[in-house]
Amino acid sequence: MGPLVVVRAAGVLDMLTSPQLEVGIATALAKNPSAIIVDLNHVDFLASAGMGVLVAAQDKAAPAVKFAVVASGPATSRPLKMVGLAELIGLYPTLDEALAAVGE
Amino acid sequence: MGPLVVVRAAGVLDMLTSPQLEVGIATALAKNPSAIIVDLNHVDFLASAGMGVLVAAQDKAAPAVKFAVVASGPATSRPLKMVGLAELIGLYPTLDEALAAVGE
Amino acid sequence: MTSPFERDPGTWFVCHDRPADAWTAALVREDFARWLRRRVSADEAKLCDVVLAVNEALANAAEYAYLGTAGGTCDLEAVYDVAAGALTVSVRDQGRWCEPDPNHHQRHRGRGIPLMRKLADALVIDTSALGTSVCMRFSHVNAPMAGIC
Amino acid sequence: MTSPFERDPGTWFVCHDRPADAWTAALVREDFARWLRRRVSADEAKLCDVVLAVNEALANAAEYAYLGTAGGTCDLEAVYDVAAGALTVSVRDQGRWCEPDPNHHQRHRGRGIPLMRKLADALVIDTSALGTSVCMRFSHVNAPMAGIC
Numbered sequence: 450m451g452p453l454v455v456v457r458a459a460g461v462l463d464m465l466t467s468p469q470l471e472v473g474i475a476t477a478l479a480k481n482p483s484a485i486i487v488d489l490n491h492v493d494f495l496a497s498a499g500m501g502v503l504v505a506a507q508d509k510a511a512p513a514v515k516f517a518v519v520a521s522g523p524a525t526s527r528p529l530k531m532v533g534l535a536e537l538i539g540l541y542p543t544l545d546e547a548l549a550a551v552g553e
Numbered sequence: 554m555g556p557l558v559v560v561r562a563a564g565v566l567d568m569l570t571s572p573q574l575e576v577g578i579a580t581a582l583a584k585n586p587s588a589i590i591v592d593l594n595h596v597d598f599l600a601s602a603g604m605g606v607l608v609a610a611q612d613k614a615a616p617a618v619k620f621a622v623v624a625s626g627p628a629t630s631r632p633l634k635m636v637g638l639a640e641l642i643g644l645y646p647t648l649d650e651a652l653a654a655v656g657e
Numbered sequence: 658m659t660s661p662f663e664r665d666p667g668t669w670f671v672c673h674d675r676p677a678d679a680w681t682a683a684l685v686r687e688d689f690a691r692w693l694r695r696r697v698s699a700d701e702a703k704l705c706d707v708v709l710a711v712n713e714a715l716a717n718a719a720e721y722a723y724l725g726t727a728g729g730t731c732d733l734e735a736v737y738d739v740a741a742g743a744l745t746v747s748v749r750d751q752g753r754w755c756e757p758d759p760n761h762h763q764r765h766r767g768r769g770i771p772l773m774r775k776l777a778d779a780l781v782i783d784t785s786a787l788g789t790s791v792c793m794r795f796s797h798v799n800a801p802m803a804g805i806c
Numbered sequence: 807m808t809s810p811f812e813r814d815p816g817t818w819f820v821c822h823d824r825p826a827d828a829w830t831a832a833l834v835r836e837d838f839a840r841w842l843r844r845r846v847s848a849d850e851a852k853l854c855d856v857v858l859a860v861n862e863a864l865a866n867a868a869e870y871a872y873l874g875t876a877g878g879t880c881d882l883e884a885v886y887d888v889a890a891g892a893l894t895v896s897v898r899d900q901g902r903w904c905e906p907d908p909n910h911h912q913r914h915r916g917r918g919i920p921l922m923r924k925l926a927d928a929l930v931i932d933t934s935a936l937g938t939s940v941c942m943r944f945s946h947v948n949a950p951m952a953g954i955c
């Protein structure tokens with residue numbers, strides 16, 4: 450069983466920058482991890498392009514690799530919840546809570 | 554190998570009447586047919602509800618059972634083509650052409 | 658004597674406060690189709706296009722607008738501008754927009770709005786807390802068509 | 807002296823004929839966000855909602871309106887009615903509506919319009935041969951929010 454990998458994004462996640470997050474997650478997956486946590490707590494703008502990357506990542510990870518997202522606040526967790534992604538992806542307000550959830 | 558079954562619809566295929574076509578196709582499928590042909594040449598109104606039944610039928614039939622639709626004219630084949638279903642479903646203007654296509 | 662503000666039944670079709678259900682949708686569609694064939698001289702293909710587009714709007718109001726509620730009504734209005742050869746049809750409900758679930762595969766559904774968009778020359782979908790209104794414009798309905806069939 | 811017909815830069819934001827591409831969309835979004843934060847006093851959550859909704863409309867114009875063509879431009883206009891506390895934003899392009907393929911599973915896409923519809927109080931999408939216009943109305947932007955976060 451591989452490591453737990455935390456992928457941290459910061460700043461803007463729009464159609465221009467989301468591909469970078471996609472690469473970050475692909476790199477993490479290549480490490481054969483036990484779990485991937487994407488930390489959005491330093492993201493100040495999350496567009497639907499970024500949300501699509503999260504759903505795709507969850508689809509690629511499951512069921513072998515646990516997948517969780519850390520987000521809080523009006524720019525990230527609010528729209529994620531609005532569009533129903535909180536029911537699809539494990540969403541936690543802090544990294545600690547996400548770590549606990551993936552069982553570390 | 555079972556028989557070839559022709560399912561004939563007539564009149565209106567809208568949200569109210571499309572379930573009948575669905576039943577007709579399910580009955581035909583239960584006969585273990587080699588092919589199903591849905592003949593819409595006596596249909597004078599085809600709504601998206603009816604189109605949905607055709608796509609579902611094709612999905613259930615394929616790949617074991619050949620599936621074709623007979624339609625011509627502005628009320629049926631025209632909207633089927635407009636919405637791109639002609640690329641998804643074998644569409645023939647006459648029953649003879651559909652029969653030839655499924656190899657009878 | 659008709660005032661200039663009176664609706665001329667020849668160029669207007671108005672059908673208000675009908676229950677938003679599948680049966681009424683079919684009846685309203687048939688009424689509308691009769692009006693259209695009587696009042697608008699157009700190719701058979703164009704008439705079929707218009708009736709189908711209107712059906713899809715009525716069907717959506719019947720199927721979705723009042724999901725999870727006790728039900729409601731919808732309105733159909735059509736205006737035919739003879740001089741311009743333009744037909745404008747709007748279907749309104751007082752329900753709530755119901756978002757198709759993007760997490761669900763809907764290969765067998767979801768062709769109503771694409772059809773309306775293909776069939777009409779302009780489509781305006783207006784959603785708010787007051788309900789949904791779908792407005793379609795068919796330009797040059799009386800022009801002969803190059804016709805795919 | 808300002809005439810009553812002159813646009814007050816405080817309550818209008820206008821940005822015309824910008825190239826419809828991802829880079830410009832990001833720049834226009836940032837300009838708009840700055841204007842919004844300076845001119846509209848609203849909760850942080852409401853400001854975020856508005857900027858996200860506008861971004862989705864700009865992103866769609868950049869991504870889809872001119873698909874298969876040499877490209878084109880888009881316009882953003884916003885009007886803030888201070889008295890009513892209502893903000894209206896429209897994003898227009900002169901491209902062609904591009905129908906998402908219903909035969910294709912799009913689990914990873916297709917959340918832009920649903921987001922706009924959730925974020926705005928009213929959404930009007932107008933498609934025709936002249937292009938697409940997306941108009942969003944945010945009512946009572948200056949009212950304190952009960953805020954989910």
Ligand SMILES: Nc1ncnc2c1ncn2[C@@H]1O[C@H](COP(=O)(O)OP(=O)(O)O)[C@@H](O)[C@H]1O
Pocket residue numbers: 601713717718721722723750752753754755756757765766767768769770771789
């Ligand atoms: N009048 C309406 N009120 C509420 N929701 C609507 C209305 N019209 C359309 N919708 C929503 O838009 C979706 C897409 O509609 P449409 O393209 O006609 O496909 P379908 O009816 O096959 O789902 C519907 O599934 C529904 O969620």
Ligand SMILES: Nc1ncnc2c1ncn2[C@@H]1O[C@H](COP(=O)(O)OP(=O)(O)O)[C@@H](O)[C@H]1O
Pocket residue numbers: 497862866867870871872899901902903904905906914915916917918919920938
């Ligand atoms: N301005 C536009 N011009 C052309 N097509 C558009 C425009 N906006 C949206 N669309 C079409 O509507 C679809 C749905 O848009 P949206 O809900 O934002 O999801 P996504 O952008 O993720 O596909 C797009 O895939 C596109 O086909």
